[in-house]
Amino acid sequence: MRFVTAAALSACLAVPVLAAEIPGLPTISVERREQAVRDGFRYDKLAPELKARIEQDDTQRLCTEYRNEPPPEVAARIEKAALEAIVFPEDGKFLGDWKKGEALSLNGYGLRMGDDPKRQVGGNCYACHEMAPTELSYGTLGPSLKGYGKLRDFAQDAIKEVYIKIYNPNATVACSTMPRFGTKKILSIDDIRHVLAFLFDPNSPVNREE
Ligand code: HEC
Structure with missing residues (x-):
């Protein structure tokens, strides 16, 4: 097991903070923007765990500053730190x-x-992905995952890649908008294994025809 401390992560991601510039609009400082978000959530009255979720971490801050399109060297640093953790x-x-x-x-x-x-x-x-063809209600923010395992010949490499994707999608797409299920402890390792089986078990409806 290997953990990266928050301090180590910020040291390796540290870059000069840019102001978000939108053509035609006045430049708003990072501090002012973050305060506006806190005010919107009535920050002072929130429980500590909710307060923590309003504060951006280093990856989110960088992705905000570059409007989700960081230059290649910044993207590579975000992805490397995510993968190592x-x-x-x-x-x-x-x-x-x-x-x-x-x-x-x-x-x-x-x-x-x-x-x-x-x-x-x-x-x-399902809020973002099509999965089993039997489920008709799904979102389209992410790509369709219908037939996912079958289309990849149930390959072990592909399974490991998807483990990484679910654990922390920023490890392969620096500013992915998919939740970081493992890193943020939304799903446990066992939960992630179950979801992986849904995508990769040959008997799963994801891999069967309608
Ligand atoms: C808020 C929307 C959202 C949610 C919720 C979400 N995803 Fe995603 N997912 C995305 C987006 C956007 C991408 C494309 C960017 C990327 O690859 O990170 C993606 C990419 C993927 C990919 C890579 C597809 C490929 O081969 O290119 C897989 C696999 C995946 N998601 C699985 C899941 C699983 C499993 C869950 C639930 C545990 C999930 N996603 C929840 C938005 C989401």
Whole structure:
């Protein structure tokens, strides 16, 4: 297991802070923008764990400054730091139970104000991805994942790549808008294994025809 401390991460991502410039609009300082977000959430009244979620981390700050299109060297630094902090399953097994993975992919519960922190948090993958052809309700922010494992011959390399994608999508797409399920502890390693099985088990509806 390998962990990167917040301090090490900020040291390796440190770049001069730019002001967000939008043509035709006055330049707004980073401090002013962040204060506006805090004010919008009535920051002073929030529980500490919600306060922490309003503060941008280094990756989010960089992606904001470059409007999600960082120059290649900054993107490479973000991706490298994300990749180095990924924790892989200790037993080397990537696939869990596809039925549990399907339930997690459909489940959008958790992390909203008022949600019970003791209840299982979902992956909400269908909010952004088409997955099994049997499910007709899905979002299109992310690419379709229909037939995902079958289209990749269920290859072990592809499974590992998707583990990384789910754990921290910034490891391959620096300013990806997909949630960092592992890094942000939204899903556990076991949960990620179940979702991987939903994408890669030959019996999963993702890999069967309608
Ligand atoms: C808020 C929207 C959103 C949610 C929720 C989301 N994703 Fe994504 N996903 C994206 C976007 C956008 C991309 C493309 C950018 C990238 O690759 O990071 C993507 C890319 C992917 C890819 C790579 C596809 C490829 O081969 O190019 C996989 C696999 C994936 N997501 C799986 C999942 C799974 C599994 C879940 C649920 C645990 C999930 N996603 C939840 C938005 C989302």
